[in-house]
Amino acid sequence: xxxxxxxxxxxxxxxxxxxxxxxxxxxxxxxKDITSSVSSxxxxxxxxxxxxxxxxxxxxxxxxxxxxxxxxxxxxxxIIRLCGPSTRxxxxxxxxxxxxxxxxxxxxxxxxxxxxxxxxxxxxxxKLEIQKLCDKFKSEKIESIAVNGVFASxxxxxxxxxxxxxxxxxxxxxxxxxxxxxxxxxxxRENATILxxxxxxxxxxxxxNLNNIIKELKLNSKIYITQxxxxxxxIEDALKYPVFSLSSGPTxxxxxxxxxxxxKNGLVIDIGGTSTDIGMLINSFPKESSIAVDFSGIRTNxxxxxxxxxxxxxxxxxxxxxxxLNELSVGNEITSKSLSFGGDITTITDIFAAESKxxxxxxxxxxxxxxxxxxxxxxxxKSKISLAIxxxxxxxxxxxxxxxxxxxxxxxxxxxxxNLIKIAKHSEVANAxxxxxxxxxxxSEKVYSTHxxxxxxxxxxxxxxxxxxxxxxxxxxxxxxxxxxxEIPLSYLPSNAITVKTKVVGNINNN
Amino acid sequence: MGAGILGTGGGGxxxxxxxxxxxxxxxxxxxxxxxxxxxxxxxxxxxxxxxGAPTVGVEKVRGDESARALNELENYLGxxxxxxxxxxxxxxxxxxxxxxxxxxxxxxxxxxxxxRAFPEIHMKTFFIYGVSWTPxxxxxxxxxxxxxxxxxxxxxxxxxxxxxxxxxxxxxxFATAPMNGNEVKNTAIHGTLTLAKNVGEAxxxxxxxxxxPVNNILEAYPGKLxxxxxxxxxxxxxxxxxxxxxxxxxxxxxxxxxxxxxxFQNENLIAYIDNKIVCMVPDLICIxxxxxxxxxxxxxxxxxxxxxxxALPAPxxxxxQKALEVxxxxxxxxxxxxxYLLNIPRK
Numbered sequence: 129x130x131x132x133x134x135x136x137x138x139x140x141x142x143x144x145x146x147x148x149x150x151x152x153x154x155x156x157x158x159x160k161d162i163t164s165s166v167s168s169x170x171x172x173x174x175x176x177x178x179x180x181x182x183x184x185x186x187x188x189x190x191x192x193x194x195x196x197x198x199x200x201x202x203x204x205x206x207i208i209r210l211c212g213p214s215t216r217x218x219x220x221x222x223x224x225x226x227x228x229x230x231x232x233x234x235x236x237x238x239x240x241x242x243x244x245x246x247x248x249x250x251x252x253x254x255k256l257e258i259q260k261l262c263d264k265f266k267s268e269k270i271e272s273i274a275v276n277g278v279f280a281s282x283x284x285x286x287x288x289x290x291x292x293x294x295x296x297x298x299x300x301x302x303x304x305x306x307x308x309x310x311x312x313x314x315x316x317r318e319n320a321t322i323l324x325x326x327x328x329x330x331x332x333x334x335x336x337n338l339n340n341i342i343k344e345l346k347l348n349s350k351i352y353i354t355q356x357x358x359x360x361x362x363i364e365d366a367l368k369y370p371v372f373s374l375s376s377g378p379t380x381x382x383x384x385x386x387x388x389x390x391x392k393n394g395l396v397i398d399i400g401g402t403s404t405d406i407g408m409l410i411n412s413f414p415k416e417s418s419i420a421v422d423f424s425g426i427r428t429n430x431x432x433x434x435x436x437x438x439x440x441x442x443x444x445x446x447x448x449x450x451x452x453l454n455e456l457s458v459g460n461e462i463t464s465k466s467l468s469f470g471g472d473i474t475t476i477t478d479i480f481a482a483e484s485k486x487x488x489x490x491x492x493x494x495x496x497x498x499x500x501x502x503x504x505x506x507x508x509x510k511s512k513i514s515l516a517i518x519x520x521x522x523x524x525x526x527x528x529x530x531x532x533x534x535x536x537x538x539x540x541x542x543x544x545x546x547n548l549i550k551i552a553k554h555s556e557v558a559n560a561x562x563x564x565x566x567x568x569x570x571x572s573e574k575v576y577s578t579h580x581x582x583x584x585x586x587x588x589x590x591x592x593x594x595x596x597x598x599x600x601x602x603x604x605x606x607x608x609x610x611x612x613x614x615e616i617p618l619s620y621l622p623s624n625a626i627t628v629k630t631k632v633v634g635n636i637n638n639n
Numbered sequence: 640m641g642a643g644i645l646g647t648g649g650g651g652x653x654x655x656x657x658x659x660x661x662x663x664x665x666x667x668x669x670x671x672x673x674x675x676x677x678x679x680x681x682x683x684x685x686x687x688x689x690x691g692a693p694t695v696g697v698e699k700v701r702g703d704e705s706a707r708a709l710n711e712l713e714n715y716l717g718x719x720x721x722x723x724x725x726x727x728x729x730x731x732x733x734x735x736x737x738x739x740x741x742x743x744x745x746x747x748x749x750x751x752x753x754x755r756a757f758p759e760i761h762m763k764t765f766f767i768y769g770v771s772w773t774p775x776x777x778x779x780x781x782x783x784x785x786x787x788x789x790x791x792x793x794x795x796x797x798x799x800x801x802x803x804x805x806x807x808x809x810x811x812x813f814a815t816a817p818m819n820g821n822e823v824k825n826t827a828i829h830g831t832l833t834l835a836k837n838v839g840e841a842x843x844x845x846x847x848x849x850x851x852p853v854n855n856i857l858e859a860y861p862g863k864l865x866x867x868x869x870x871x872x873x874x875x876x877x878x879x880x881x882x883x884x885x886x887x888x889x890x891x892x893x894x895x896x897x898x899x900x901x902x903f904q905n906e907n908l909i910a911y912i913d914n915k916i917v918c919m920v921p922d923l924i925c926i927x928x929x930x931x932x933x934x935x936x937x938x939x940x941x942x943x944x945x946x947x948x949x950a951l952p953a954p955x956x957x958x959x960q961k962a963l964e965v966x967x968x969x970x971x972x973x974x975x976x977x978x979y980l981l982n983i984p985r986k
Contacts, residue, residue, distance in 0.1 A: 214780045214808075217702035222658055244808035245695045250781070278699050312938075314698045315655070583874060613942050617876045626876075 132564025135189040138401030142169035188354035188563040195330040203272035210241025210277035212251035225425035242278035262297035274325040276306040316429040324371035331370035356432040359569040378435035380562030394528030399535035401443040402457040407435040442535035532558035570598025590628040603634030641839030642733040643934030649906035650730020650756035663741035671746035678820030686816040688726035694938040695809040706742035708814040724748040728831040729756025754828040754954040758905040761793030768826040775815035779807035842932040852932025862951035923951040
């Protein structure tokens with residue numbers, strides 16, 4: 129059996145799944161430290177269950193992206209580009225949102241190093257130069273370091289050597305190396321590496337204590353964290369590579385919605401307490417964004433779901449005049465601040481509660497909202513959601529739309545071009561179901577000689593290697609598909625060698 | 640973005656070109672653009688562009704080398720340039736002259752030598768129609784300069800410059816074709832900077848208004864939609880300083896069960912549907928993101944992308960007998976003659 133947990137900004141949802149059947153669901157408010165809400169979910173779900181039957185606990189969270197959006201809990205980061213005289217016109221953080229660049233969070237440096245496309249050195253790295261930088265970083269109180277070498281994907285030795293030098297000077301400081309984060313494309317890879325470095329602190333506070341829950345509850349299960357691309361990683365890896373788990377929520381909710389509705393192609397509209405995410409399902413999987421992915425205005429080249437997020441949810445605050453919908457939500461304070469819970473802030477939930485249209489019962493049942501205000505708010509919700517849907521739809525034809533999330537009750541029913549699919553049960557835990565259904569990935573990266581193998585043979589060998597890797601990690605062979613193949617010719621080696629990187633994913637094997 | 644579409648897969652990454660141009664404008668202020676017909680006989684115009692493999696340019700991002708290349712050529716000529724012109728409008732190369740124009744405070748010409756992108760130097764209309772290709776210089780970011788004072792043909796210059804570029808690390812800049820005003824008027828393809836801007840705006844309008852980018856592009860640059868589908872295979876290698884290979888696209892919608900194959904050498908050269916040629920160089924074969932209309936260059940091609948393929952007729956002066964010898968299929972080692980396959984009138 130598996131437990132899937134989704135830790136949102138407002139609620140934490142959880143589900144216990146046996147093979148593909150939902151056994152039990154549970155929902156609670158998100159605590160300040162996510163550990164206690166995760167722990168109470170697990171305790172609730174494993175009541176009356178044999179502890180040894182729980183194989184894995186898979187957790188998805190929006191904490192990292194929320195920290196990034198709110199610019200909080202970010203590590204003070206140094207950026208070292210190993211480039212020698214090359215690439216210096218465009219400095220690190222080029223094209224980043226100014227509010228984050230101006231935060232005095234960064235210390236960027238060009239140093240000697242870098243490779244040509246064929247592996248020759250642009251220049252060698254200088255131990256002395258890096259040591260001097262480390263002294264500077266100590267006085268600047270740098271907390272995390274990103275190292276990006278030109279053509280490090282062709283050969284990573286300069287980045288690895290730089291890490292050793294830094295460790296000698298600065299001990300255990302977290303260091304992110306670009307060749308472990310991204311592919312060829314200097315700026316996008318550098319951006320992802322910097323993001324990874326910045327998020328180390330946020331990841332530490334989010335993930336580090338989760339393993340204690342297992343000990344405390346005396347479970348034998350393993351805990352996993354869901355990643356941007358719908359696969360999962362160990363906690364150890366999530367602490368080292370938080371950028372890969374920066375935004376798994378959209379993929380999880382879309383896969384959960386597909387599972388609950390049985391719909392394979394259509395729109396998924398996930399309405400939460402703080403935001404509404406809209407994405408397209410194609411054959412039960414989220415449509416991926418094809419070129420660059422922006423994280424809060426920062427460009428990277430990750431593979432992930434193409435989702436439009438707008439600030440609209442059950443906790444959205446109502447203004448006294450036009451526009452009636454505030455950009456802000458009361459978030460996880462809904463249970464103390466909103467009218468329905470005895471507070472003094474009017475939220476969208478209160479508007480619907482006054483007409484008894486929420487999907488759950490609330491403590492304060494005697495809310496009176498003027499009909500005019502209520503109509504105006506509903507009108508604004510409709511135009512906001514319609515606009516967002518239009519941006520995501522690929523054609524003008526009528527398509528199926530699955531509405532999920534704790535705020536689903538605010539969805540207007542009369543939007544043109546949509547065939548609304550109601551989910552009878554469990555829609556409020558769609559994200560948690562998506563977490564529980566997280567896929568297993570398999571990866572292969574090897575150097576092949578084109579001397580005695582054809583290109584087709586090489587690609588096949590790499591494919592089989594990646595598939596075996598996925599099966600060893602618990603993937604169901606029948607569901608495995610190839611999602612990425614990258615060939616890098618290593619013209620610096622004499623024997624016509626190429627590196628082939630293949631990534632595959634598959635569903636967890638239930639047997 | 641328009642330059643990216645006219646780049647037909649090559650010409651370098653337009654996003655990086657945009658960032659570099661913005662950085663130069665930020666440092667040196669706006670750059671003036673003049674029409675070829677405004678030039679006087681005693682003007683000195685120098686052609687600037689990047690040289691190398693676009694797959695390298697996204698990683699070893701260029702700096703302000705083109706300003707140095709311009710200065711080196713001026714020093715040899717003993718005369719200051721009064722304007723710069725792009726060798727090719729396609730991709731980030733269209734913006735390469737901005738770097739030098741900004742640093743030297745001189746204008747840039749609304750026109751270029753290709754009307755699209757091509758992989759080799761001798762494929763510029765300047766040389767096809769008689770401008771001298773030497774003196775020329777190649778500069779890298781490390782401070783190396785190679786000056787070419789004599790080359791038997793533009794093709795020889797290409798071969799020598801390419802050899803130097805590989806040693807320099809496959810992402811260098813190139814200054815060539817010193818021209819007077821008259822030569823620019825007679826040999827350049829006019830108005831292409833404006834054309835690129837119009838195509839780019841067409842895509843942006845489609846993105847803003849949620850309309851079909853393909854229609855908008857075809858309004859700005861009349862042509863034809865060849866195919867829609869998903870990238871199913873990609874073979875790519877960097878040999879002899881070029882990104883060579885092919886991409887297979889599995890059809891969707893009305894193209895289902897058909898396969899489109901595009902062969903490229905930096906730029907897309909020949910498109911086949913089910914092994915039958917449907918468009919050939921110098922006509923433009925452009926791969927764009929089906930939904931957003933963003934151009935997808937050779938180095939950005941990836942398994943699984945959903946793309947549309949457009950065919951746009953090449954400008955008239957690339958299709959004369961003289962030009963086709965250089966930029967037709969035979970110029971790229973194919974053994975067949977150019978044929979116009981787009982059954983729409985050439986503008």
